[in-house]
Amino acid sequence: MEKIANRVSTIKGSAIREIFKVLANGNIISFAGGAPDPALFPADLMSDLAAGILKNEGALALSYGITEGYNPLKEEIIKRLKRQNIISENDNFIITTGGQQVIDLAAKSLVNEFDKVVVEDPSFIGGLNSFRSYNAILIPAPVLDDGLDLDYLEEKILKKEKIKLLYTIPTFQNPSGITMSLEKRKNLLDLAEKYDFLILEDNPYGELRFMGEDIPTIKSLDKLGRVIYAGSLSKVLSPGLRIGFCAADKNILEKMIVCKQVSDVHTPVLNQMLAHRVLCSMDFDKHIQKAQKLYGEKCAHMLACMDKYFPQGVKYTRPEGGIFIWVDLKKDIDTKELLKVAVERGVAFVPGATCMVDIEKPSNKLRLNYSLSTFEQIEKGIKILAEIL
Numbered sequence: 001m002e003k004i005a006n007r008v009s010t011i012k013g014s015a016i017r018e019i020f021k022v023l024a025n026g027n028i029i030s031f032a033g034g035a036p037d038p039a040l041f042p043a044d045l046m047s048d049l050a051a052g053i054l055k056n057e058g059a060l061a062l063s064y065g066i067t068e069g070y071n072p073l074k075e076e077i078i079k080r081l082k083r084q085n086i087i088s089e090n091d092n093f094i095i096t097t098g099g100q101q102v103i104d105l106a107a108k109s110l111v112n113e114f115d116k117v118v119v120e121d122p123s124f125i126g127g128l129n130s131f132r133s134y135n136a137i138l139i140p141a142p143v144l145d146d147g148l149d150l151d152y153l154e155e156k157i158l159k160k161e162k163i164k165l166l167y168t169i170p171t172f173q174n175p176s177g178i179t180m181s182l183e184k185r186k187n188l189l190d191l192a193e194k195y196d197f198l199i200l201e202d203n204p205y206g207e208l209r210f211m212g213e214d215i216p217t218i219k220s221l222d223k224l225g226r227v228i229y230a231g232s233l234s235k236v237l238s239p240g241l242r243i244g245f246c247a248a249d250k251n252i253l254e255k256m257i258v259c260k261q262v263s264d265v266h267t268p269v270l271n272q273m274l275a276h277r278v279l280c281s282m283d284f285d286k287h288i289q290k291a292q293k294l295y296g297e298k299c300a301h302m303l304a305c306m307d308k309y310f311p312q313g314v315k316y317t318r319p320e321g322g323i324f325i326w327v328d329l330k331k332d333i334d335t336k337e338l339l340k341v342a343v344e345r346g347v348a349f350v351p352g353a354t355c356m357v358d359i360e361k362p363s364n365k366l367r368l369n370y371s372l373s374t375f376e377q378i379e380k381g382i383k384i385l386a387e388i389l
């Protein structure tokens, strides 16, 4: 439509949202989602806490708050981030409306029209669309088994183009489940210094490791203030609360705060107070361990079913955490077309093209989520997918 701004005219509604519409209709086993298992939501506790907040501190909870966030929640999250060396002395910290808003604010405050932003290919559609909406030029860089292909990055991109920002999900990447090695994290920081660009590290899944050794975040290795860190309570507590956060160099975050004022003034105070009370009233580390255990079991079950039922030649990642497996069918199959057949048979997934910079190009990849389905649904759904394949 001619009245739509150029900035957003090329952005397509997410295929994932379209799938959700189909899912609402029936009895479909969905491997398309990206949310935590609702069985893990501490709903009873939160119901009591919310009632207490509204009863005793209603005036505070229902009024305007400050843009940077509700202080007690900030302090609680900062405490956790300090334990992981994620915050440095030169940093500032804000609460945002989901991790998604950090990406949007970073794009809004840093990226000029036609600035070049390097993204992993595949990547998270919400991140890609944020940059698209500010008319950034997205430059795709492949993801290997140990994360971003740094040789490609340097030889094919950095030596040729001046880039502003690199967006990465280094830990249990969405959609691939892949984790960037420590060596690559260090080398990426060196490249950022050598070629003078910023890194947006998006880490909503980092705490959901169920196997292997923790790897320090890129932010914790950064001594020069080049990394903007996006975190979220969505995958470890509740996505509906919309609590994200950002730690970044003071100068950068200052502008992001002004941009947040323009976007939504502040993240709802009631949600922030509730998140704070939850973090203080429960053993949150134990809660996360419960999630790690559950997702580890579900992931192992899905992989075992795939090993058993999928035709030979199909390749897939074996994540050590997070909630996604990335499947490469190897054959010349467009997974967008495959999805139509799968939905008719009662199974949904995310077609690979949705996660790529070039969304029009047919892709033989697909993303499977294992956090939301039951063990029975996982077996049944994988069997059906295997039959279709």
Ligand SMILES: Cc1ncc(COP(=O)(O)O)c(C=O)c1O
Pocket: 034, 097, 098, 099, 100, 101, 124, 126, 169, 174, 202, 204, 231, 232, 233, 234, 239, 242, 243, 244
């Ligand atoms: C990689 C990544 N970043 C950010 C988000 C946004 O999450 P939220 O805004 O709920 O924190 C998601 C959600 O799926 C994601 O997968």
